[in-house]
Amino acid sequence: xxxxxxxxxxKSLKDPVAQKMLLLLIVSVLFLPFxxxxxxxFAQGWYFPQLIPxxxxxxxxxxxxxxxxxxxxxxxxxxxxxxxxxxxxLVGMPAGRALGMMDFPGKGAIKLxxxxxxxxxxxxxxxxxxxxxxxxxxxxxxxxxVLVHLLPTIPYITLVLSSVYANFxxxxxxxxRSLGASAWQVFRHxxxxxxxxxxxxxxxxxxxxxxxxxxxxxxxxxxRVFTLPMVLFTALQxxxxxxxxxxxxxxxxxxxxxxxxxxxxxxxxxxxxxxGNV
Amino acid sequence: MSKPAYLSLQQLTKSFxxxxxxxxxxxxxxxxxxxxxxxxxxxxxxxxxxxIAGIQQPDAGQIFLEGQPLNQVPPERRGMxxxxxxxxxxxxxxxxxxxxxxxxMRRVSRKEREQRALTMLDQVQLSGFANRRPSELSGGQAQRxxxxxxxxxxxxxxxxxxxxxxxxxxxxxxxxELILRLQEETGVTLIVVTxxxxxxxxxxxxxxxxxxGHLRQVAxxxxxxxxxxxxxxxxxxxxxxxxxxxxxxHKLTLPGGDILTxxxxxxxxRSGSRSGPQSDSVQITIRPERIHLLANQICGTNLLPVxxxxxxxxxxxxxxxxxxxxxxxxxxxxPPSLDFPVGQTAFAHLPPDALWSFPQVDFTPSLSRQQQPSxxxxxx
Numbered sequence: 001x002x003x004x005x006x007x008x009x010x011k012s013l014k015d016p017v018a019q020k021m022l023l024l025l026i027v028s029v030l031f032l033p034f035x036x037x038x039x040x041x042f043a044q045g046w047y048f049p050q051l052i053p054x055x056x057x058x059x060x061x062x063x064x065x066x067x068x069x070x071x072x073x074x075x076x077x078x079x080x081x082x083x084x085x086x087x088x089x090l091v092g093m094p095a096g097r098a099l100g101m102m103d104f105p106g107k108g109a110i111k112l113x114x115x116x117x118x119x120x121x122x123x124x125x126x127x128x129x130x131x132x133x134x135x136x137x138x139x140x141x142x143x144x145x146v147l148v149h150l151l152p153t154i155p156y157i158t159l160v161l162s163s164v165y166a167n168f169x170x171x172x173x174x175x176x177r178s179l180g181a182s183a184w185q186v187f188r189h190x191x192x193x194x195x196x197x198x199x200x201x202x203x204x205x206x207x208x209x210x211x212x213x214x215x216x217x218x219x220x221x222x223x224r225v226f227t228l229p230m231v232l233f234t235a236l237q238x239x240x241x242x243x244x245x246x247x248x249x250x251x252x253x254x255x256x257x258x259x260x261x262x263x264x265x266x267x268x269x270x271x272x273x274x275x276g277n278v
Numbered sequence: 279m280s281k282p283a284y285l286s287l288q289q290l291t292k293s294f295x296x297x298x299x300x301x302x303x304x305x306x307x308x309x310x311x312x313x314x315x316x317x318x319x320x321x322x323x324x325x326x327x328x329x330i331a332g333i334q335q336p337d338a339g340q341i342f343l344e345g346q347p348l349n350q351v352p353p354e355r356r357g358m359x360x361x362x363x364x365x366x367x368x369x370x371x372x373x374x375x376x377x378x379x380x381x382x383m384r385r386v387s388r389k390e391r392e393q394r395a396l397t398m399l400d401q402v403q404l405s406g407f408a409n410r411r412p413s414e415l416s417g418g419q420a421q422r423x424x425x426x427x428x429x430x431x432x433x434x435x436x437x438x439x440x441x442x443x444x445x446x447x448x449x450x451x452x453x454x455e456l457i458l459r460l461q462e463e464t465g466v467t468l469i470v471v472t473x474x475x476x477x478x479x480x481x482x483x484x485x486x487x488x489x490x491g492h493l494r495q496v497a498x499x500x501x502x503x504x505x506x507x508x509x510x511x512x513x514x515x516x517x518x519x520x521x522x523x524x525x526x527x528h529k530l531t532l533p534g535g536d537i538l539t540x541x542x543x544x545x546x547x548r549s550g551s552r553s554g555p556q557s558d559s560v561q562i563t564i565r566p567e568r569i570h571l572l573a574n575q576i577c578g579t580n581l582l583p584v585x586x587x588x589x590x591x592x593x594x595x596x597x598x599x600x601x602x603x604x605x606x607x608x609x610x611x612x613p614p615s616l617d618f619p620v621g622q623t624a625f626a627h628l629p630p631d632a633l634w635s636f637p638q639v640d641f642t643p644s645l646s647r648q649q650q651p652s653x654x655x656x657x658x
Binding site: 174182 | 331332333352353354355358359360362364366368369370379380382383384427428431437
């Protein structure tokens with residue numbers, strides 16, 4: 001009986017129609033929570049006896065007024081996320097390479113040490129950091145927030161890249177070197193394309209972490225740096241459910257765009273056809 | 279030495295942590311020569327190759343190419359091309375892009391590098407493969423692309439690191455032919471690292487034999503087979519017959535009687551006091567395939583009466599174990615048509631020119647310096 005079920009499942013998984021159904025199921029389960037959000041963002045009010053709310057575009061039009069500070073928050077969030085992702089990559093790529101490809105005493109300890117910012121609550125360290133940043137005059141500045149966002153992003157990128165580099169064969173670099181590529185050319189033409197999927201995944205992680213960060217921004221930004229999560233929080237406190245839903249949807253957009261492009265990049269990498277770019 | 283060495287390794291030494299990989303290696307390679315670096319795994323031959331390629335830096339010693347010191351030159355500007363064991367095609371590039379890689383790094387125009395890559399692919403009999411992905415190739419094809427990729431940049435020296443060890447036996451023969459043909463067509467200086475003595479013999483004009491980081495003997499395959507420097511070398515090339523004999527001039531005294539040799543027996547450990555006729559204890563050897571086996575006693579010299587102990591048919595030869603009347607054990611490889619039954623007596627003829635002797639001392643570094651002249655390239 002069990003075998004019968006197993007065979008049936010196996011057979012149906014090979015069936016393209018069944019595959020599509022399964023995919024649809026997964027997608028709908030993942031996206032169902034967003035449905036009320038979407039409805040709310042277009043609703044004037046949606047209370048118990050109503051099955052369908054009264055439609056309105058008012059929430060979305062308020063979104064674009066300066067009073068909600070959504071535009072400002074969006075831009076600041078984007079700048080902070082892009083900068084901290086870039087900086088984290090700059091640190092994380094060499095660090096990941098060292099951890100993934102080299103053997104040295106204390107490697108395990110360093111890996112554990114890297115996990116600390118993820119394990120330890122940021123609240124525990126924030127006071128100290130804030131004190132330092134105030135002394136450096138970075139409290140309440142964009143740069144200060146970017147720096148403090150490196151706290152959770154660097155470990156993620158480093159750990160992702162260390163496992164990528166652990167699977168990377170350094171002989172490719174030796175081979176390229178002996179064929180006449182300089183150290184930079186080797187990185188540009190061989191190493192980077194080969195680790196690109198890992199870099200994209202790591203960068204995606206870092207970007208999303210930075211994009212969604214509330215606590216660190218709230219403390220270090222001292223209210224002067226106003227990112228989208230803070231806009232969202234303010235709206236939530238204001239009690240305007242429709243507006244909150246619209247802001248929430250807005251805050252998902254960059255992640256979706258990033259995901260879309262990175263998945264394309266991953267696909268492209270697997271299928272560059274032709275003599276192409278010899 | 280009539281022409282200056284093209285590539286010259288001088289006193290090359292390299293160790294990793296406390297383990298010495300390459301020690302005091304002196305080697306001259308002539309332009310256009312095919313040289314094999316041969317030795318058991320872990321003998322330092324691959325490290326030597328990496329030192330030449332510039333992937334490793336020597337602890338001591340110098341490398342010269344065309345008289346220019348290479349030590350400070352980064353690998354990409356040494357004009358050497360390295361082919362690694364795995365072929366190692368860049369998986370994100372097409373076959374054509376792989377072959378053109380070196381040219382692209384040299385900023386050759388796209389049109390020219392495409393054309394040169396296609397021509398090179400023709401030469402390794404892979405025309406029409408330019409658009410394939412490396413993952414679509416078989417092991418032999420990948421290795422051929424790797425060769426093409428290295429040769430397209432017209433390297434001064436082509437370095438092959440165990441290029442055939444990942445291939446099966448049939449493919450290996452074809453690849454050997456291809457390597458030899460390409461070397462002939464391009465005239466490139468070739469250094470092959472291998473642990474397989476038969477491969478080294480086929481591919482190279484000269485073999486540099488390495489043991490434990492030391493260069494033990496550098497000579498033509500013929501010399502290594504017929505005139506090995508010591509017992510280890512002889513054993514590495516399949517030598518199985520070793521006897522202790524008393525040497526006096528060309529006369530060797532074995533337990534079974536006197537035999538003659540055309541090679542003057544080396545008297546190693548007492549070389550200082552070679553005054554007048556005296557008898558020295560030497561180690562003598564003869565290749566198993568050089569022993570003739572006769573049913574009757576025809577000629578008089580160098581004949582040993584033997585009994586057949588064992589008779590193994592290997593397809594192309596018979597491997598016979600013999601025991602002489604005086605108790606010497608011999609191995610003889612004879613044509614398969616010579617079928618002596620076990621237990622029969624026969625006469626083993628040891629041709630005087632096939633007997634070789636070396637002193638009964640183990641290898642010491644001082645001996646390596648004695649053999650330094652043999653590390654020079656063949657004159658001519």
